[in-house]
Amino acid sequence: MSEPAFLVAPDDTTYPTAAQIAEGLEFTVRWHNRMTVRGELDQDYAGIIEGIDRLIFLDSQLAALEVTPDRGWTVRIPGYEKAYTLDYKEAKDGPAETKWTVTDAEYSDD
Numbered sequence: 001m002s003e004p005a006f007l008v009a010p011d012d013t014t015y016p017t018a019a020q021i022a023e024g025l026e027f028t029v030r031w032h033n034r035m036t037v038r039g040e041l042d043q044d045y046a047g048i049i050e051g052i053d054r055l056i057f058l059d060s061q062l063a064a065l066e067v068t069p070d071r072g073w074t075v076r077i078p079g080y081e082k083a084y085t086l087d088y089k090e091a092k093d094g095p096a097e098t099k100w101t102v103t104d105a106e107y108s109d110d
Contacts, residue, residue: 001030002028002029002030002058003028003029003030003031003077003079003080004026004027004028004077004078004079005027005028005029005075005076005077005078006027006075006076006078007027007065007067007069007073007074007075008073008074008075008076009067009069009073010072010073015027015065015067016065020065025061025064025065026061027057027061027062027065028058028061029055029056029057029075029077030055030056031053031054031055031056031077032053032054032055032056033051033052033053033054034051034052034054052101053084053101053102053103053104054090054099054100054101054102055075055084055086055099055100055102056097056098056099056100057069057097057098057099057100058096058097059095059096059097059098060096062098069086069100070086071086071087071088071089072085072086073085073086074086074105075102076107076108078109081107082104082107083104083105083106083107083108084102084103084104084105085102085103085104085105086100086102087100087101087102087103088100088101
């Protein structure tokens, strides 16, 4: 289940641009949360259980928008009034998607 979103570069250029939207181009993301257990795993309890937020992009959409996101870019998801900052790109595990680990960012409708 993908959600329409906007990709915002550090210089505040937003993708898709108004012209790209008029052409029918879109940008959607899928959000995933992965749990990681850290600490002494040989004990009766785990030291820390941590949730890791990830966003998954379709490579075909990025190619159509002619954009390559990088660390520090922001993804705004208006439908959820949420924003995330790209932290690090995960290793590819298939030909069609790019996965980024993200951190929360302040949401704005700008």
